[in-house]
Amino acid sequence: MAAAINSYEAWLVQGQLPEHCLRPEQHALLRAAFRFRHSQGTDYYSTRLLGHFLLHCGSGLKVATLARLLGISRPTASRQQALSSKQAIQQAHHRMDGRPYGKLLPRYAGPIAKFLCTRPDATRADLIDFVDQTFGVRVSRIALYKFLKKYGLDQVPAAATPPPVGRPCPAPADTAPAEPAAPPFCSGGRSTRGPS
Secondary structure: OOOOOOOHHHHHHHOOOOHHHOOHHHHHHHHHHHHHHHHHOOOHHHHHHHHHHHHHOOOOOOHHHHHHHHOOOHHHHHHHHOOOHHHHHHHHHHHHHOHHHOOOOHHHHHHHHHHHHHOOOOOHHHHHHHHHHHHOOOOOHHHHHHHHHHOOOOOOOOOOOOOOOOOOOOOOOOOOOOOOOOOOOOOOOOOOOOOO
């Protein structure tokens, strides 16, 4: 339902549903559905709850009509009609865990790497909370796992601890002179940059 629709009659027009074609019990049902829609909004979860109810309450209305009233496509409504209540809740829960709140963007890799380096004992749940608080994105463990693997962050070592202030770094004992590096354009050395 579009935000501009603020009357029951306009909602029925959106659904291409003439009022004179409705039985009294259908009017009562749709008036209650409109009040729910008007008070709860048109977000995904409210639409899923209302849609699941309307598709399964035996209203006698066609799936295409209900889809138009809900503002979803006919194939989506048909798929939802085939789901049990438990499956509808599971789908909504899955959506809450990851997909709808956005993807993990490549630019998040730096702050996530810093978090992992500074907190080597952090659990995956800690990292998910960090991502949620920092970027406003709630992700599933699977999405996080794939992201970490893609950017090589699944095996980030802990940050090296700096020596205490006021103490010089210990000099290595018995150091041998380092071998000279191969000139950059000789046959023994690499002449192009390696993969980054």
